[in-house]
Amino acid sequence: MVVNVGGVVAVVVFYCVILLTGIWASKKARREEKKCQTSKSEVTIIGGRNISLLLGSFTMTATWVGGGYIMGTAESVYSPELGFVWAVAPFAYIVCFLLAGLFFAKPMRSKRYVTMMDPFQRSYGNAFTAALLIPALFSDIFFIACILASLGGTISIILGISSTISICVSSAVSVIYTLMGGLYSVAYTDVVQLCLIFIGMWVSIPFVLLNPASVDISQTAFLNQSNHTSWIGDLKLEDAGIWADMTLILALGSLAYQILYQRLLSAASSTQAQFTCFVAAFTCFVVGIPSILIGAVAASTDWNQTEYGLPSPYERGDAPNILPLALLYLTPTWVSVLGIGALAAAVMSSMDSVLLSSASMFTQNIYKSTLRKGASERELLWVIRTCVVLVAAAGTGLAFVQDSVVYLFVLSADLLYCVVLPQLICVLFCHHANIYGAITGYVVTLMLRLMGGEPVLGLPCVIYYPGWREVDGVIKQYFPFKTLAFLTSLVCITVVSWLARLVFTQHLLPLSWDVLRVFREKEQAEGAAHNDRAKRPNSALLETPL
Template sequence: MGVDVPGLAAVVVFYVFILVIGIWGSRKSKKVEKTCADSKSEVTIVGGRNINALVGVFTMTATWVGGGYIMGTAEAVYSPTQGLIWAIGPPAYVINLFLGGLFFAKPMRSKRYVTMLDPFQNRYGNVFTATLLLPALVSDILWVACILAALGGTMSVILGLSSAISIVISAAVSIIYTFLGGLYSVAYTDIIQLVFIFVSLWLCIPFLLLSPAVTDISPTTHLNQSSGHSWLGELELADAGKWADDVLLLALGGLAYQALYQRILSAASSAQAQVTCFAAAGTIFIMGIPSVVIGVVAASADWNQTEYGLPPPFERGDAGKILPLALQYLTPTWVSVLGVGSVAAAVMSSMDSVLLSSASMFTQNIYKTTLRKQASERELQWVIRLSVLLVGLAGTGLAFGDDSVFALWILSGDLVYCLIFPQLVCVLHCRCANTYGAISGYVVGLLLRLMSGEPVLGIPPLLLYPGWREENGVVTQHFPYRTLAMLSSVLSVAAVSWLMELVFSKQLIPQSWDILRVFEEKIETEGEEIPVHCEDDDSARNTKF
C-alpha cells in the first residue's frame, strides 16, 4: 500500500495548526507569569489557578480520552474473546471522575497543593515521596507508549505511513508545545483536539452503518459470518474476578494520576474543581460511544466483501488495529482520514498531559525540595522542560512494536492502583497514617503485585490465586489480584500506623526505638497537645522522613 498523499497533507496541516495553538498558549502563559502571585514554575504546572470551568472540563475530558481509550474500547468490543461487556473504559472513567469530585477534589484544592505528591511530602517527607514518584513515572511512560502505539497503528493502516515515522512526528509535536507553554499550551490545544475528536468520530458513524459490508448489527445475526462471534460478549462466573479487577483498576487507579490533579489544582476554587470532575464524567462517556459503535460494526461486518478479505482481522492478529481497519475498509477515503485526525488529536491531548504531569512531580517534589533547594525560577522552568523531553523520549521508545493497545492501557494503571492509590486514600482520609504505616503499605502492595506475575511483561507468578489458568505456557490470574494488593496496602497503612502510635504513646517500647523520628515530644499549649511539625489541620502527628 502506497502513502495516501492527500490524507497525509491533511494530517500535516492539522499538526501545524495544533502546534500554532500550543505556541499561542505559551505566550498566554508568559503573560500570566507577570501578573500572577504564584511562582513561574507553578504557573507552568497549575496555570496560575485561574483556568475557567469550561476550559477545565475540556482539558479534563481530553486527558482521559486518549488513543488507549478510543482504540482500546473498539478493540474490546470487536474481540471475540471479549465483547461489549469487556469495554470497561467508559463506565470506569465515569466512576473515576465522580469519585474524584466527591472525595479527592476538595481536600487537594483547598490546601492549594501544586502536585499530587505534596500531601505525602508534607506528612512523610522527601525520601518516601521519592519512592512514590517511581511508579507514577513508570505508569506515565507506559501511558505515553500506549497512546503513541495507537496512533502508529492507525496511520500505518489508513495513510500507508510507517508506524515509526507516525509515532516520532506525533511525539515531537506534543513535546514541543508542552515544552514551550506548560499547562496553558496543554489546555488550549486540548480544546481544539477534543472538538475535532467529537466531530470526526461521530461523523464516521453513519458511513460505517451504511457500508454494504454491514447488513445487520444485531448481536445474534452475524454469528455465522466471517467474524464468527457476538459483539455483546460473555462474562462467565470464572472471569468475574478478572472483569471486576480491570474495572476497579481503571475507576480507582485513575484517581492516582497527577494528570487528574493538575486539572483539579488549576481550578479557581474547590467547588469549581468538583464541578469540573462531574461535568467531565458525562462528556467522557459520550466520547466513548463512537468507539463502541465502531467495534460493533467491525464485529458485524462481512470482511470478505471488503478489500481486506478473509481471514478477518482477529485471525490475522489485527484486533488492536480494528478502529483504523474499520475506517479504512468500511468508509470513504476522506472519512477515514478524518478518523486518523481524531486518533492523532486524542493521542496528543493525552500525551501532553502525561508529559507535564511527570515533569511537574519531579521538579516540584524532587528537584526543588531535595536536589536543589535554592534553585531559581528560571532553573526550575528548564528542569520542567528537560523532564518533558526525557519522559517523552522514554515513552516514544516503548511505543514501537506492541500489538495490543488495550493491554498497555490496562498495564499503565497497574502500578498506581496497587501502590499510589492506597497511599493517597490514607494520606487524605486517614488521620492516623504515619511513615511507618506508609512504608509497610508500600512494601505489602509491591510484593503482592510482583508475586502475582504479569503476562504482558513475561513475569511468571509466584502466587497462584483461585481460578488461575495456563494457556500456551502462560499463566493468567482470574482472581482480582490487583484489588487484593490494593486493599492489603490500605489495611497495612492503617493497621501499622495505629499500632505504632499505640506502642509509642503508651510507652510500651522506648522512645529511642523511633528510628524515623515520627513520634517526637509534643508541646502542651492551653491544655491541648499540638504536634511540633503539624502545618495544617489534617497533617499527621509525625516528623517528615
C-alpha cells in the same frame, strides 16, 4: 503500501494548527507569569490556578479520551474473546470522575497543593515521596507508549506511511508545544483536539452503520461466539476476577493519576474543580460511544465484501487496529482521513498532559524539595523541560515494542491502583496514618503485585493465586489479586499506623525506638509548648505595674 497523499497533507495541516495553537497559548502563559503572584514554575504546572471551568472541562475530557481509550474500547467490543461486556472504560471513567468530584477535588484544591505528591511530602517526608514517585513515573511511561502505539498503527493503515515516522513526529510535536507553554499550551490545544475528536468520530458513525458489507448490529449481538460476530461478548464465572480487576483498575486506579490533579489544582476554586469532574464524567462517555459502535459494526462485517478481504482482521492479528481498519474500509476516504485526525488529536491531547505531569512531580517533589532546595525559577523551568524530553523518549521507545493497546492501557493504571491509590486515600482521609504504616503498605503491596506475575512485562509468577491456569505456556491468574493487593495496602497502612501510634504514645515502647522520629518530635514539640504556656503567667505577673 500506497501512500495516501491527500490524507498526509490533511494530517500535516492538523499538526500545524495544533503547533500554532500551542505557540499562541505559550504567549498567554508568559503574560500570566507577569501578572500572576505565584511562581513561574507554578504557572507552568497548574496555570497559576486560573483555568476557567469551560477550559478545565475541555482539557480534563481530552486528557482521558486518548488513543488507548478510543482504540482500546473498539478492540474490546470487536474481539470475539472479549466483547462489549469487557469494554469497561467508558463506564469506569464515569465512576472515576464522580468519585473525584465528590471526595478528592475539595481536599486537594482547598489546601492549595501543586502536585498529587504534596500531601505525602508534608506527612511522610521526601524519601518516601521519592519512592512513591517511581510507580507513578512508570505508569506515565506506559500511558505514553499505549497512546503512541495506537496512533502508529492507525496512521500506518490509513495513510500508508511508516508507523515509526508517525510515532516520532507526533511525539515531537507534543513535546515542542508542551515545552513552550506548559499547562496553558496543553489546555488550549486540548480544546482544538477534543473538538476534532468529537466531530471525527461521530461523523463516521452513519457511514459505518449503513455500509452494505455490515449486518445490522442488533442481529449480531448474541450470535454464537464461534461465528466471530457476537459483539456483546460473554462473561464467564471463571473470568469474573479478571473482569473485576480490570474494571476497578480503570475506575479507581485513575484516581491516582497526577494528570487528574493537575487539572483540579489549576481550577480557580474547589467548587469549580468539582464541577470540572462532573462535566468530564458526561463528556468522556459521550465521546466513547462511537468506539463501541464501530467495534460492534466491525464484528458484524463480512470482510470478504470489502477490499480488506479474508482472512478477517481478527484472524490476521489486526484486532488492536480494528478502528482505523473500519474507518478505512467502511467509510469514504474523506471520512477516514477525518478519523485519523481524530486519533492523532486523541493521542496528543493525552500525551502532552502525561509529559507535563511526570515533569511536574519530579521537579516539585524531588528536585526542588530534596536535590536543590535553593533552585531558582529559571532552573526549575529547565528541569521541567528536561524531564518532558526524557519521559517522551522513554514512552516513545516502549511504543515500538508493544502491540496490544488494551494491555498497555490497563497496565498504565495498574501500579497506581495497587500501590499509589491506597496511600493517597490514607494520607487524605485517615488522620492517624503515619510513615510506619505507609512503608509497610508500600512494601507488602508491591511484593504481592510483582509476585503475581505480569506476562506483558515478562515478570514470572511466584505466587499462584486460586484458580490459576497455564495458557500457551504462560501462567494466567484468574483471581483478582490486584484488588487483593490494593485492599491489603489499605489494611496495612491503617493497622500498622494505629499500632505504631499506640505503642509509642502509650509508652509501651521507649521513644528511643521511634527511629523515624514521628512521635519523638511530636512529643518534644508538645513539651516545648507546655513549658512555654507554663512560663506565661509568671511573665505577665512581673510585667503588671504595682
